[in-house]
Amino acid sequence: MSAADLEPLPPPPRNLRMVIEYDGTAYAGWEKQKNGVGIQQLLQGAIRQITGEDTSVNGAGRTDAGVHALGQVASFTLQKRMPAVDLHRALNAVLPDDVAVLALEDVSLYFHARFSATGKIYRYLILNEPVRAPLLARTSHHVRSPLDLDAMRAAARELEGRHDFAAFARDVEPGDETVRTIWAIDVEREGRCVAIYVAGDGFLYNMVRIIAGTLAHVGVGKISSADMPGVLASQKRSSSGPTLPARGLALLRVFYGGRPSARPKDSCREIATP
């Protein structure tokens, strides 16, 4: 067999990195479900429509149904040589109003949005007024009773650091690795809302929503910050607070290439602002 008999090798694929914003209200989550469209599926459909290629879009965080993103990151490979700036514009032209690609660029073939990620910041918004707010209904959870922010901050301090977060996760199976490091939890009054920012190297299933529910219980006086070490030590889901609804949660930012700062207790705001 001579060299001429060999099929020419296809050109190496390119690897692209995208930053995505979405209003998750209408979606089954990042991944599709039996009864709903996933953001991943929608993006793959848009890429196919423009390039004719079937590709797998890998997201950094598999957000649940109804969860939003202001800075989800995803990567995918492509054969087509279309400039990234043109593909970016074309994607936003075919995607619906509630999903947009904020940035798109060619990256090293070694980059993988999920496996290369070294941390994430999430925000949970609690509308904290006597009456619900229609213009914030899709993006916040309503708590009528006034929240004690100082108590919530004291509890947040207890959760920061490297801990076993089994008590703050859904569906933990025996043998699952449940130790994670929370870099910072900030609790801020923002207009009509209380915003809880949680930054860390990794998150268990429903972890941010359970942390938010636990801090909300602290905020209304049902439990105290002094209970937090015991809740962590229990490793029991039943000892932490409720899982707050998906609508209040948004994935703000994904980190790559190591922890963004050397200080042990940065505020999420400092981390989130590049």
Added chain:
Amino acid sequence: MSAADLEPLPPPPRNLRMVIEYDGTAYAGWEKQKNGVGIQQLLQGAIRQITGEDTSVNGAGRTDAGVHALGQVASFTLQKRMPAVDLHRALNAVLPDDVAVLALEDVSLYFHARFSATGKIYRYLILNEPVRAPLLARTSHHVRSPLDLDAMRAAARELEGRHDFAAFARDVEPGDETVRTIWAIDVEREGRCVAIYVAGDGFLYNMVRIIAGTLAHVGVGKISSADMPGVLASQKRSSSGPTLPARGLALLRVFYGGRPSARPKDSCREIATP
């Protein structure tokens, strides 16, 4: 005929004032249309469901389809003696997520939300970034080109005061009174958006959306602030800018009992903050 033959007079009705917030995306506007539900109709239905009474809910501003409100005011009369605090809670329990009554109280029978109003503040939100923002898609209009805020502010100064705003209104008929007083127009950078606040004693049809469209044209350099006196003087709709989409507009607040401040050029923010 003796006094005993007379029917007893019904008790005098009570008059109630409500402050309403709504996400107008799903509605035909304040008033119902052939093809859509109105906010007014929705409120009247909720009041009927709770009290059994048919009443007419009079709104201060007849917002168009897709326009939002953070402080719409409405009044209605009622026979039923239910405490306002209970009616308030019951209304919010039956209204959908995108409409809420923020406040409800008994007021003098002389109060009428529309005829007693002495002014209003509206806000128009322009998302001013290269890419559209899914989480702001329902509440803002997207302008890609960077807006020159100083130029917009200079143009806003020319529109403040008492003028004939015929050039800034839709469907003006000969003989219509088109003189209005704009108390203040503020142009502010707010996060990813440019917010235009317009406060005044009254507004013509589409007036705020046309003012916003004209200021946006100034912001991208299509016209200049020096053109504003000529646009006003022309009294022609064709000389002002485009009517921006309804989604960016929100009725923030309605005033009663005279102008909120004696100074001639208050900022809207000062006026809006009681």
